[in-house]
Amino acid sequence: MPLLPPNPSFRTIRASSSTKAHFIRLSFLSQQIPGGAGRREKVPVESDDNTACYSVQRGILFHKPRSQKIDHNFIDHLKNSLSRTLGFFPPLAGRLATIENDDNTACYSIICNNAGVEFVHTVAGDVSVSDILEPKCVPEELVSSFFRLNGVANFEGTSMPLLGVQVTELVDGIFIASSANHIIANSG
Secondary structure, X not given: OOOOOOOOEEEEEOOOOOOOOEEEEOOOXXXXXXXXXXXXXXXXXXXXXOOOXXXXXXXXXXXXXXXXXXXXXXXHHHHHHHHHHHHHOHHHHOEXXXXXXXXXXXXXXXXXXXXXXXXXXXXXXXXXXXXXXXXXXXXXXXXXXXXXXOOOEHHHHHOOOOEEEEEEEOOOEEEEEEEEOHXXXXXX
16 A cells, blocks of 8 residues: 655644734643652653653544545635634644753743644545555554654654644545644643
8 A cells, every 4th residue: 555655745834813922831730740649740851751752643534526636725725724723722833842940850831932833735646545444454654644743752842843734635535634742732
């Protein structure tokens, strides 16, 4: 089964409405990990905690009629919708800031600076919806090729996007995938 083409179209999407750059300090519980016996401890910098985890990935698979082709208007509409949405959720277009404490723990904040999210449009001309739905075990290489931010650890959100979106055209469908930094996804 072929994988995605090596040259997809990358674009950084920023909020369409301007927001003043600001910090959001993550909630106390978001900065903590469970300790023993109901106790909570600060996150050690070198620990194997949620800062070392990878992005939360979700996707939606749609069928399309064989005669229908995804045009640039559709892709532009998705980009514009994402840009408008980021105006309501500025942390998604920001970056993480890390504050290392003297006791070898770290606290995290989100810099709402509209640095942008990664948007990718690509075509997998040899992959069909049935290639994804019919096998009992879909090849991991195929699945991971539909998502952005693969292999990006949460702490890399200081320099990498906190959200990545990929739209993949298939022979007879479309796969819309999002990858969000685990820290921002849990910072409610």
